[in-house]
Amino acid sequence: EVKLVESGGGLVQPGGSLRLSCATSGFTFTDYYMSWVRQPPGKALEWLGFIRNKANGYTTEYSASVKGRFTISRDNSQSILYLQMNTLRAEDSATYYCARDHYGSKAYWGQGTLVTVSA
């Protein structure tokens, strides 16, 4: 069974940093692209970026809204996906989801972790 479990969310001050984790199981982690998607309360989904699989060199792509502030990485030995978030702003407040990709669609999703950026 594919499982994705996010953690690391919480309250952070504007300008602060946070690292989210996504522990995975039930599949061969290195075979898949992995994504981060966020959703502000009551709003639509926003793709943040992904990290490619082993066959594609674990390279990354980001949306313009987070490029340069957020970094996606993966620990392939432990099957964990990360999202390092720096210089956080109020508009980054959202539930953050990790997802396993299927040719660009998001086949499996975690339960999400809530990030609140507020003084």
Added chain:
Amino acid sequence: DIVMTQSQKFMSTSVGDRVSVTCKASQNVGTNVAWYQQKPGQSPKALIYSASYRYSGVPDRFTGSGSGTDFTLTISNVQSEDLAEYFCQQYNSYPLTFGAGTKLELK
């Protein structure tokens, strides 16, 4: 960026009805479109990829269609558990983008 427009924010339906949720892309995205279902307090669930292919375990009352710029998710014989929000997404080009969502409600 490609804008995915779901023009209907809310749609009313009854159990047993057939309902179609539409999504229009601002540029040609081929068939690189997925559909997701999200219930309150839950994470999204993938329903359809490549515009018309159902993910494993998705009931066959969910059907995706379309190509180019116009896409439709049709739910036949709507069940009470189908009352949720539905999002489309394009993955033809970066950045990947989602529609704003359509909430399916009971009449």
